[in-house]
Amino acid sequence: MELISKRYGRSPFIVIFIMMMLKMLLFRHFVFQGIQADRLLTDAASILTLLLVTELVTSAKWRGTVFHILNAVLSLLLFASTVYFSYYGTVPTYTALHGLDQVLQIRTSVGSIIQASFYIYFVDLIVFTVIFIVNRIKGIRSDGSRRIARPRIAVVAFILSIAISGGYIWSGSAIPNEIVQAESLGFLDYQVAAAINAKKEKDALKNGSVEETAASADALQVSYFNQAENAVEAGTPNYFGFAKGKNVIVIQMEAFQNFAINLSVGGKPVTPVLNGLAKESFYFSNFFQQIGQGNTSDAEFMSNTSIYPTGVIAMSTGYGDKVLPSLPRLLGGHGYESNTFHINDVSFWDRNRMYPALGFTKYYDKPSFENDHFNSFGASDEELYRVGLEKLQALKQQKKPFYAQFVTTSSHHPFKVPSAQQRIAMPDSLQDTQLGDYLTSLNYTDYALGEFIKGLKASGLWEDTVLVAYGDHSGLQTKDNDPAWVSEQLGINYDGEVSRFNIPLFVHVPGAEGKVVDQVGGQVDIMPTVSNLLGVSLKDEGYTAFGQDLLNTSHNVIGMRYYLPTGSFFNNDILFVPGKGFEDGTALDIRTRKPVAEFSQYRADYDYILELMKLSDDYVRLLPKRAP
Structure with missing residues (x-):
């Protein structure tokens, strides 16, 4: 030695x-x-x-x-x-x-x-x-x-x-x-x-202009959708103003994948509340995550702005100093109060900067909730909704329309639910597995949401409120859950890409008939869809959206570039993942989950989504900074 x-x-x-x-x-x-x-x-x-x-x-x-x-x-x-x-x-x-x-x-x-x-x-x-x-x-x-x-x-x-x-x-x-x-x-x-x-x-970007970039983005989308021969006729959009003046509640459900909807384990439904909600809402079954480096906070950012995450930094960290065109800011111009609820400390992922950038009137974070020690984050979803319902009832008494966002955490990885709160028994084959823990946590998330809905109905808010619920991102880790094994255990067709990134979206509108919408969509599409229902024209308000109104679109393509590489996209038919470029990429049918060998006809979608995301990046970088 x-x-x-x-x-x-x-x-x-x-x-x-x-x-x-x-x-x-x-x-x-x-x-x-x-x-x-x-x-x-x-x-x-x-x-x-x-x-x-x-x-x-x-x-x-x-x-x-x-x-x-x-x-x-x-x-x-x-x-x-x-x-x-x-x-x-x-x-x-x-x-x-x-x-x-x-x-x-x-x-x-x-x-x-x-x-x-x-x-x-x-x-x-x-x-x-x-x-x-x-x-x-x-x-x-x-x-x-x-x-x-x-x-x-x-x-x-x-x-x-x-x-x-x-x-x-x-x-x-x-x-x-x-x-x-x-x-x-x-x-x-x-x-x-x-x-x-x-x-x-x-x-x-030194000589760039946010107005010119917005105009380029609008022109690109108009050109693309005209070439795609979108079947929706010009004129007043479908459902425009159907929920005009209604309150809006947005529930962002932690790590919630779509395969759990209408799934039964051991003879019991995993998500009975959401199964029922799907029947009386617009239920988008081909809806996909698009988050970037900020994960959950990026999902909040996208749903409120219809702007793509840049993928190189959490949007709350990188752009919390901006004046972000958003749903809270848009609806604030129409007399809405906007509150957001999250049981963690507001500094987590720089939400103390993001929420003012988005224009929320007020946020409620960790000090607002009693810590019932549900998991490492602290308070449970039940506590989240208890406090939220109290605040919304107060706004109702003041006769103020509101926009309220709830970010749940009880189904956060590693999906451990205290035994006293577990409401579904897993079969022996799923005991002590991540899949079993995951389904148990989704079942609790579903239960807590059901209790919140009961509270909304009891307080008279339900019939005057649009409820939007969606998953923020995938939950199951592929390395811990072989897709073939998951398929065998649950009796479904589960794969490690389409199924993993497929999250649910529900939009419940009082007076509207429930409908399963097969249209492909993503988190950038939430803002345009909600705005249309409220009768607020983004174009007339001078807002630029990088997503589409899913109730008025017959063809769509959405990009993804974090858990999948830049250039990946979902359209009405496939999930495409590039290699060095388009020609050496791979494609999966989003319904059969089988490989698609011939995908050359989708080259225009690839070129479009690359250009759209670049314009989105330029747009958010050029937005003006807000006052401290």
Whole structure:
């Protein structure tokens, strides 16, 4: 050990390089499910660039220490990114650091997805630490003074490694699919490419105009839907003003997937309340999540603004300083009070900034609720609705129309419901499984919503209120729930993409007949749909929407770019996921869940959604900042 430590201590460059390369290989194994030899050059070049900079600019006294620090930092980054990928299905960029302060709030969820094998990233650090301690005990010190090469050779090697990395970045940065891009560039060069693209986007917006961008978005949508021969005739839209003057309650249900609707387990319905609501509401069965890095908070953002998340930062964090065109702000101009209810601290995902940006009159967060310790977030959905109902009854007494948003948490990952609140028994085959826990939590969420509806009816609010309920995002983790096994256990056709991202949307309108709507939609479509029902024209009000009114659309395409890569879309027929581009992509029939081999006829949808999301990004970035 003494001999190894002496050699290692005097010239750690090669050893650290080998260790860092092994970790890059491990990252590719965990994330990309394989190691391609032709992709290793970009990893080697990026690591060499990092180490050679240290070799050239660091003094002999500190060189070895800095090498160790770089190795430790890379270990932490790759570990965190591997965990991140396990949860989100995408490779994070440096922008994900904005969300690090939120991790403790969801530590139960994060901890449950960490695999023991992920800790291999730190094995060498432990070994080196032991060697260091043993040598210090023996009195052996390393001066770390030996260079790997003479300065001139190091400079040449540095220039060569920079050139190789630059070539990979130049050739791969145009790939819209983030996962393919990250695999092509390697982890470190992928971060550099993200920074370069962010700088280009920022520069491109310097002379931009929000009005011109909005006009371009409107023109693109008009052109696309005209070409698609939308069957809805011009004139007054269907259901326009059908609920004019009604209150609006929006329920965002945590991790709620659509397959649970009308599902029975052990002879009992999982969602009896929502099953009944579906019969007397507009029930959109082909509705899909579109969230970005902000997860639940991004769903809140989208449903209220009809603007796409940028995918590189939580919208509440990145755009909480803006004046956001939104439903609360729109309806505020028509005399509505707007309240939002969430049992967590309002600073979680920067909602203390997002809610004023959205124009909510008031928010109710953790101090407003009694903590009945339902889960790691605190209060239960029943407590959420109890407080909410009290506040809404007070607004009714003041004869103020209201827009109220409720964000539920009782079905949050890892889906543990206290035994006293469990209301459905799982069969033996689902005991102690994530699927069983998930269904139990959805059943409780459904029950609590039913109690809230009873309260609305008892207080006389039900018949004067439009109720919108939808899932914010998927719940089941594919790695813990093999789709074939889920299908077998539940007797349904469940797959890891269409079924996973399919969430329910219910819009209950007093006096309107219940109807199952097969039309494909997403969270950007909620605002236009609700506005139409209330008889408020977004166009007349000067609002730009990047979604469609689902009651007046016969053809639709919605984009998704977080849990799936940029360029992915749902239309009335398929889910499309690109490869490097359109031609090498894959498609699934959204109804049969079977692969679609021939999808060339959907090229226009791919081009449209890429352009629409780019315009959405430009639009939100150009919006004016609000006063502090």
